[in-house]
Amino acid sequence: MKYLKYLFLVQAGFFLFAPAASAGDFEWIKELNIEVKGDSSGFKTRLTTRFKVGDVQLKAVFSNVDRPADAYMVLRLGELSNQPVEDVLREYKKSKGKGWGVVAKGLEIKPGSRAFHALKAGHDLKGGTDKGGGKNKERKGKGRGKK
Template sequence: MQRFLAVLFAMIFICSAAVAAGGLDGFLGNLNVEARADPTGFAGRLSTQFGVPGAQVSVVLGSVREPADAFMVYQLGQMTHKPYETVLQSYQANQGKGWGVIAKRLGIKPGSTEFHALKRGDFALTGKPSHASHDDHHHGREKAKGKGKGKGY
């Protein structure tokens, strides 16, 4: 129960601090605090949210300087529709230049909605499956090439 309350408090702290601090740096700093408080839970939430195996998360966590960087590897992969390996290579080649530079190198245009979300730190580690991470799976009806125009249904 105490662990649950500690994690809950950390998540509330992260959300409120990210809004108060503003920007990506505040979000990532708070995410690092959460990850260090509960490394196993953090890895599990990454795995679930981005739909990747736990072993893959462990590899990425071992390849980055900060735990929050692993989140960004998966987040940018999702935003750019590129595999995590591509994002990780760009991260390693551009360390110290910032996530904005990495995002641009991966094809996110400055001024775009995605770039503004990046600068604002408009992300969340919810630990819930993200629909955008499952682009290969179609939910609901597929688009058909039929002649249904103007039929009222």
């Protein structure tokens, strides 16, 4: 009987914490979703400008994702993997609930690669709060120059 209680608690814990763990690979996505709630039309305009996509393609992406930041990720992963948005959406649906790291890996973006670090660093939309800097910013030289 104790074994069944223990098993139940372990399973309950898994189901409670699995969504948080899968979304945890890119923490900035939560912040972007909160930011977008106040200005969804502005966000769509920024996506159109940033990724040079038309309204039809943008509507197709938004109709296939759960949250606004997911639309950004689909477009960004397409750009980084050099794959069409349709292929990214297919991988998104196949890997749903497993996290963006799994989606990126399915698109052959290797963990530890420059592209993967760019994803981890944050979004690169102008007018947002996250500039995508961090460890991945481009470096010029070794810092031994004159001031």
